[in-house]
Amino acid sequence: xxxxxxxxxxxxxxxxxxxxxxxxxxxxxxxxxxxxxxxxxxxxxxxxxxxxxxxxxxxxxxxxxxxxxxxxxxxxxxxxxxxxxxxxxxxxxxxxxxxxxxxxxxxxxxxxxxxxxxxxxxxxxxxxxxxxxxxxxxxxxxxxxxxxxxxxxxxxxxxxxxxxxxxxxxxxxxxxxxxxxxxxxxxxxxxxxxxxxxxxxxxxxxxxxxxxxxxxxxxxxxxxxxxxxxxxxxxxxxxxxxxxxxxxxxxxxxxxxxxxxxxxxxxxxxxxxxxxxxxxxxxxxxxxxxxxxxxxxxxxxxxxxxxxxxxxxxxxxxxxxxxxxxxxxxxxxxxxxxxxxxxxxxxxxxxxxxxxxxxxxxxxxxxxxxxxxxxxxxxxxxxxxxxxxxxxxxxxxxxxxxxxxxxxxxxxxxxxxxxxxxxxxxxxxxxxxxxxxxxxxxxxxxxxxxxxxxxxxxxxxxxxxxxxxxxxxxxxxxxxxxxxxxxxxxxxxxxxxxxxxxxxxxxxxxxxxxxxxxxxxxxxxxxxxxxxxxxxxxxxxxxxxxxxxxxxxxxxxxxxxxxxxxxxxxxxxxxxxxxxxxxxxxxxxxxxxxxxxxxxxxxxxxxxxxxxxxxxxxxxxxxxxxxxxxxxxxxxxxxxxxxxxxxxxxxxxxxxxxxxxxxxxxxxxxxxxxxxxxxxxxxxxxxxxxxxxxxxxxxxxxxxxxxxxxxxxxxxxxxxxxxxxxxxxxxxxxxxxxxxxxxxxxxxxxxxxxxxxxxxxxxxxxxxxxxxxxxxxxxxxxxxxxxxxxxxx
Numbered sequence: 001x002x003x004x005x006x007x008x009x010x011x012x013x014x015x016x017x018x019x020x021x022x023x024x025x026x027x028x029x030x031x032x033x034x035x036x037x038x039x040x041x042x043x044x045x046x047x048x049x050x051x052x053x054x055x056x057x058x059x060x061x062x063x064x065x066x067x068x069x070x071x072x073x074x075x076x077x078x079x080x081x082x083x084x085x086x087x088x089x090x091x092x093x094x095x096x097x098x099x100x101x102x103x104x105x106x107x108x109x110x111x112x113x114x115x116x117x118x119x120x121x122x123x124x125x126x127x128x129x130x131x132x133x134x135x136x137x138x139x140x141x142x143x144x145x146x147x148x149x150x151x152x153x154x155x156x157x158x159x160x161x162x163x164x165x166x167x168x169x170x171x172x173x174x175x176x177x178x179x180x181x182x183x184x185x186x187x188x189x190x191x192x193x194x195x196x197x198x199x200x201x202x203x204x205x206x207x208x209x210x211x212x213x214x215x216x217x218x219x220x221x222x223x224x225x226x227x228x229x230x231x232x233x234x235x236x237x238x239x240x241x242x243x244x245x246x247x248x249x250x251x252x253x254x255x256x257x258x259x260x261x262x263x264x265x266x267x268x269x270x271x272x273x274x275x276x277x278x279x280x281x282x283x284x285x286x287x288x289x290x291x292x293x294x295x296x297x298x299x300x301x302x303x304x305x306x307x308x309x310x311x312x313x314x315x316x317x318x319x320x321x322x323x324x325x326x327x328x329x330x331x332x333x334x335x336x337x338x339x340x341x342x343x344x345x346x347x348x349x350x351x352x353x354x355x356x357x358x359x360x361x362x363x364x365x366x367x368x369x370x371x372x373x374x375x376x377x378x379x380x381x382x383x384x385x386x387x388x389x390x391x392x393x394x395x396x397x398x399x400x401x402x403x404x405x406x407x408x409x410x411x412x413x414x415x416x417x418x419x420x421x422x423x424x425x426x427x428x429x430x431x432x433x434x435x436x437x438x439x440x441x442x443x444x445x446x447x448x449x450x451x452x453x454x455x456x457x458x459x460x461x462x463x464x465x466x467x468x469x470x471x472x473x474x475x476x477x478x479x480x481x482x483x484x485x486x487x488x489x490x491x492x493x494x495x496x497x498x499x500x501x502x503x504x505x506x507x508x509x510x511x512x513x514x515x516x517x518x519x520x521x522x523x524x525x526x527x528x529x530x531x532x533x534x535x536x537x538x539x540x541x542x543x544x545x546x547x548x549x550x551x552x553x554x555x556x557x558x559x560x561x562x563x564x565x566x567x568x569x570x571x572x573x574x575x576x577x578x579x580x581x582x583x584x585x586x587x588x589x590x591x592x593x594x595x596x597x598x599x600x601x602x603x604x605x606x607x608x609x610x611x612x613x614x615x616x617x618x619x620x621x622x623x624x625x626x627x628x629x630x631x632x633x634x635x636x637x638x639x640x641x642x643x644x645x646x647x648x649x650x651x652x653x654x655x656x657x658x659x660x661x662x663x664x665x666x667x668x669x670x671x672x673x674x675x676x677x678x679x680x681x682x683x684x685x686x687x688x689x690x691x692x693x694x695x696x697x698x699x700x701x702x703x704x705x706x707x708x709x710x711x712x713x714x715x716x717x718x719x720x721x722x723x724x725x726x727x728x729x730x731x732x733x734x735x736x737x738x739x740x741x742x743x744x745x746x747x748x749x750x751x752x753x754x755x756x757x758x759x760x761x762x763x764x765x766x767x768x769x770x771x772x773x774x775x776x777x778x779x780x781x782x783x784x785x786x787x788x789x790x791x792x793x
Contacts, residue, residue: 035252037229038280039192041221042089042159043214044082044109045199046235046247048316055208056215058222059233059249064308066231066251067300069260070315073237073246073273074468076137081106082198083162085237085273087129090163090193092277092293093141097162098125098132105241109198113161119173121161126169138603143167145289146277150191156182157195159236164193178217183224190284194221200239228253230283234276242326243466245319250300252283258300265471266524267457268301269315272468317398321458322466324397328406329460333613336384340617340676343374343381344624347683350374351634354690371687375433378680380418382437385461385481385676386444387414392455392462406460430688431643434681435492441485441677442513445478449522453478473524474517476666477614480673482523483532483656486513487539488681491649494543502543502645510536510652527664535656543648605667614672621675625682635686642689653678 048070053060075084076096083097099107114122123129126143133141144166147153154173155164161171172189178196179185186192196217199210218233225231230253235246248260248271259268262275274295281288282297305311353366388410396405417440426432448455456462456475463475474482490509494502514536516522518529609615629636640647657671664670 034285035228035230035283037187037190037192037226038283039186039194039221039225039229039231040089040163040276040280041194041196041218041231041233042086042163042236043196043199043211043233043247044085044159044235044237045239046211046214047199047244047319048247048312049319050199050207050211051247051312055212058215058219059247060308062218062222062231062233062251063249063312065256066249067255067258067260068304068311068315069248069269069271070245070318070465071234071248071271071273072265072465072468072471073235073243074466075237075273076133076139076141079106079238079241079243080273082109082159082237082239083111086159086162086195087143088273089234089236089276090146090165091133091141091143092145092274092289092295094137094139094274094294095133095141095143096137098129106239109159111158111162113158113171113174113176115174121155121171121174123161123165123169123171126165126167130167139294142289145293146280147172147191149281149286149289150189150284152189152191154185154189154192155195156185156193157197159195160193161195164191178220180220181224182220183226186221186224187226191280196221198239199235230255230280232276232279234273236273242323245315245322245465250279250298255300257304258302259304260298261301262298263296264294266473266520267471268303269318270465270471271298317395318458318465321395321397322464324402324406325458325460325462325464326466328403329464330613331403332388332406332410332460336381336676337613337616337620339384340381340679341620343377343680343683344620344628346374347378347624347687348628350687351628351683351690354635354687355633375684375687376418376422378684379421379433379437380414382677382680383414383417383421383440384410385477385673386441387417388461389444389448389455389459389478392459430639430685430692431492431495431646434488434646434685437677437681438485438488438492441481442489445474445482445485446516449474449478449482449516453523473522474528476664476669477673479517479523479525479528479660479664480614480657480670480675481677482513482517483528483535483660483670484653484674484677486510486532487535487649487653487656488646488678490536490539491543491643491645491647494645494648495643499544502648503540506536506540506543506645506648506652510539528660528670531656531658531660531663531670534659535652535654537652538655539648539652541648542651543645545644602665604665608665608669609667612667612669612672614669615667617672617675618668621672621679624679629682629686635690636682639682639685639689646685650678650682 050056051059051063073080073085073088074094075088076094077084080088081097084095087095087097112124114124116122130143133139133143142148144164147164147166152172153164154175155161155171156175156178158176161174164174165171173185175185178194196214197210199207199214201207201210222231231251233247233249235248237246238244250260260271261268262271262279264272264275272295274293275298276295278288278293278295279298305314350366350371353364354371388406390413391406391409394409396402396409399405421427421433421436421440424432424436426435453462453473453475456478457471458464461475461477461481463470465471486509490506490513493509494505497505510532514529514532517525517532523529625636628634653674657674660670661667
């Protein structure tokens with residue numbers, strides 16, 4: 001009865017842990033003082049390295065008194081050209097001007113603004129722009145949603161007219177340039193949008209002149225600002241390829257001396273362009289439009305240095321890091337994929353010749369030195385991701401040659417980590433390298449997540465603030481690596497305890513991993529937590545032996561579904577502005593706009609599948625597993641038969657990364673990141689278990705008390721095989737040794753065939769698996785030894 005109830009109880013534990021991790025949300029910040037007026041000032045292309053007390057004294061003083069941050073100007077197109085940026089600002093969602101980009105460059109910033117009277121203006125192209133965003137772009141954006149939410153708005157300059165135009169093209173009040181005394185104009189409506197021009201080009205002198213001119217106009221705006229007003233200055237767009245992070249400053253009641261942030265980023269000091277519209281409406285106390293903005297209201301948080309120079313240096317440095325990350329990341333993943341493919345090809349002949357023959361004839365074994373070198377290369381390949389993550393602790397992007405610096409740092413860390421694994425006490429055992437690599441990987445990624453994921457932000461194996469997809473928590477690559485490492489660690493530890501305790505170990509470690517992945521304070525990845533819940537359920541179900549049956553797979557699917565439903569109920573109960581991605585999607589299904597989300601997810605998955613080097617890692621890993629390692633000569637089936645907890649961990653990893661890739665709309669990226677860790681360790685462990693496939697050890701109970709060395713058969717494995725914990729009682733499993741039936745289940749249920757007691761080359765410890773139910777196997781071992789002795793004279 002206990003054996004039947006245990007999977008149900010453990011599954012319920014995983015479900016409860018998953019729901020608890022996802023349901024806990026950050027504390028809602030206290031409401032900030034509102035404002036009677038909001039003035040949005042935009043300068044396309046303005047970056048933090050354009051700001052200093054000499055060139056831009058007004059902006060410098062505004063930043064000293066207000067809150068600052070890095071602005072990601074993502075829109076419907078990349079790069080975000082000025083017209084796209086202004087349109088996105090007024091829409092509160094990702095928008096794009098008709099025509100888009102030409103070969104990745106921005107077209108001339110030209111927009112027709114008609115003035116039918118002396119007060120307002122009209123944009124003749126607005127109708128076609130609205131249709132373009134509604135019908136051809138997958139965001140369902142409504143241009144002009146910000147101005148539609150207030151009774152009256154003011155626009156100064158053509159860019160501001162694009163942002164302030166209502167969906168039918170009308171601009172309430174418009175001036176092409178800033179008046180000499182703008183006080184009356186800015187105080188005529190509660191919302192004013194001002195275009196102060198563009199800072200473009202790569203020539204420092206040109207950029208400095210443009211920034212100085214914009215700063216002079218900003219001084220006039222601040223001198224004429226209405227009383228009790230909120231002023232937001234933003235670099236609303238890029239001006240050329242590649243994209244950069246831009247200036248964001250907010251000054252007003254409740255915005256003093258802090259960092260800007262918002263729920264869309266979850267990271268202090270970072271803001272998105274789509275956050276400005278809801279921030280303005282929230283400050284004015286106006287309700288949000290019927291179709292919710294994709295952005296969220298910004299807020300100011302503490303922790304900013306008192307020295308403004310040091311404070312501004314942080315977002316400027318983040319911009320340089322993000323730019324360097326874009327240049328280095330592609331080459332890193334391409335190189336990693338190439339190395340993994342080369343190792344997959346190199347390991348094939350080793351697998352073919354790794355199994356030692358008991359008789360006098362057979363293929364010549366590969367040199368031990370060659371095998372040792374390949375094993376170290378496999379360890380290094382599995383540790384490449386953690387080493388690259390740890391390299392982010394050093395500011396390599398500040399160097400003149402960032403790519404070379406990053407490569408050197410990563411190589412040094414990789415060599416140190418590989419040496420650490422090589423010198424670990426259990427390295428010579430079959431599962432020693434696997435346990436060490438998994439432990440180091442889960443430690444590196446887990447500590448980074450627990451301490452704020454600082455190494456993943458703008459990191460080569462993390463995520464970029466320029467992409468606008470994620471700013472905090474666990475990224476796509478980090479999720480795949482962490483899932484694989486956590487489940488392999490759980491399997492390695494579970495294999496070292498009694499059989500009946502293995503599911504408990506899996507649930508304890510897997511549940512902790514679910515909390516790390518799903519908690520909004522840590523990984524903040526609800527989809528990853530749901531996927532990992534299913535993977536942990538699978539691993540716990542088959543950790544004691546047996547096949548991955550449809551029933552067990554259904555249990556895992558039900559566990560993930562239960563977590564999803566539980567979190568959905570909690571998320572839908574929150575206010576619309578505080579819901580997560582799952583709650584927003586379900587709400588969109590309710591109002592009939594969920595198809596846009598599905599369309600965006602499908603397009604994103606296809607682009608990722610085609611363009612990502614991680615796709616190569618996933619496919620090569622799958623081919624190596626199926627056509628080599630899982631073949632009768634590949635060794636992985638034998639490994640699974642001897643170590644059912646490792647088989648459970650790898651099966652759970654496959655389930656988790658598959659679900660995570662589908663639900664997260666990232667194609668094979670999660671699977672590719674996991675394969676970079678799992679496949680090299682699977683190949684190394686298979687090589688070692690094949691090396692002992694012909695070993696035969698006589699049970700101690702069958703040996704004569706006075707038997708000499710010649711009667712005891714071949715000597716037991718030396719220190720390299722039996723001297724570690726993996727080759728001791730933990731591998732043989734004391735509980736399995738007590739029950740012949742249990743031993744047969746562990747050794748044979750995965751389809752490994754008859755696995756001899758000496759597969760690990762151990763001494764008396766493996767004898768438990770060769771108990772009464774394996775008498776014919778023991779006889780075959782004696783016959784082989786006898787024939788070998790006769791043949792060798």
